[in-house]
Amino acid sequence: MAQRLEVSAHTETGRVRAINEDSFLAADPMFFVADGMGGHSFGDRASQAAIAALAARVPAGSDPSPDDVREAVASANYAVRDLSEPEDRGAARAGTTLTGVARVATDTGPHWMVVNIGDSRVYSWDGRALEQVTVDHSAVQELLDTGAITPEQAMYHPERNVITRALGADDIVEPDVWVLPATGTRTFMICSDGLTKELSDQLIASILAGDVIFGDEPEGSIAPQLVEAADVAGGHDNITVIVLSVHADRTTTNGDANDADDAEGDTDDTIERPSQPALR
Template identity: 60%
Template sequence: MELEVTLPEGPLRLAVAACTDLGRVRRVNEDSFLAEPPLFLVADGMGGHSFGDRASRAVVEAFSAAVGTDGLPSPELVVETIRAANEAVVALSDEETVSGTTLSGLALVAAHSSYHWMAFNVGDSRVYSWDGRALEQVTVDHSAVQEMLDLGQISALEAIDHPYRNVVTRAIGIDDSVEPDVWLLPVGGHQLFLVCSDGLTKELDDDQIASILADRFSLPEGQSVADRLVQAALAAGGSDNVTVIVVEAELADTAHSADEDTNDRGMPGHLEETRPRK
């Protein structure tokens, strides 16, 4: 899908590709996604919890209802919608069943008379940026393994097959309140973002993902880079549902470089309470 968003700085041209698959093991696809400007998000219903597919759909429905395609949302509206989605998923649970889902996403937002990409997450679904040379994970996993990595208790190599690798420490619908992590990235130049469920990152490491992104211009006609990433995850085992959204953006007549865009993690002071943990 190719389209254009009009900004005061000039036209922002977008190429968007999305793909989801059941995988080779699961019986139900508990992933849901939304890939319509200004929102690109993936919700991964939590395996082992009842109604994970309903939970992920509830998140997508909450965003679809709150954020329209006319005009750009504010960062505050995105955060409010995440919290509203949490309430919707909590309402699905009862004394016998618990619904839950992770969430990761990218939104084009208006803030302080300017425009930014807002990356956000709850759980271990991810947002990456790609500058043509290096793949950078923008979001920080809310997982037991990530916390052990941060504390230096395990190595990155040990984390790959750690028995707690599927344990998330934050999710939509598990508690009455939820605190997402958010990042604001300036819009400018040529940028590429990847939003995905952990069905991709369980099967492919960052180097493999980067290789596919770098090779995206040589794909067969009719195959998107999102399709290629999902197929690679299936070929590597497909042990989980896998969902991928790739957003490629080009803002004409701008002096910003891709390196500046993808590495700037600053946020306005009024959003400081949602600054991600270190």
């Protein structure tokens, strides 16, 4: 079944930071956000290097395999590590998060491959519910996983900015990977933590649904609205959002329409791979 993609992407520095350390890639088949590690050397250069490496290894219009995407992530890690001098090894060094979605070709057909390193996030939106797909690599997430703190406490925890995995930290990086069927209609929202630390899931869902409008952006420019909402809420960090909407093109015959409906509801083929190696 043919699919039509709609993409909205936007980034802003925010109201507190002096420079924007976020970068993004939003060109089919790669939709990724990188958030340079604040307080580390070359945070902006790290995110830019990671995105440039992804774009070089998987060009726009290509048809990558899952292994191609993993190799691109490895290449991005090398690019970030190359920014640090040898004497920086073991000390604070260039680093960045990386999260996003890639359209990949597999033996069983096209799939969506969700990749995550760090605490930027990928969400799924079905028009009714907003669901976080990725799991943060952060000190606070580890405390949440053990039940040591509540989600409410996590919002104000002193280690809420400490991440436990990033590009540039080690020679080999292992992203979390989820492979989802490319069937039916779905929307992904990919963002840096500058969005999620300012806005609740409920408000994000209301903006995605069109129930709450921010700014004077034209209809369909949903990413700028989300970014502006986070900026108005405080803008304490850089804010980057990509909204990728995937629409199934359906024919008018009853048989094809029924097939499309069946495919849209079929999630049994989802493959979860929780820990596989791997412009703006």
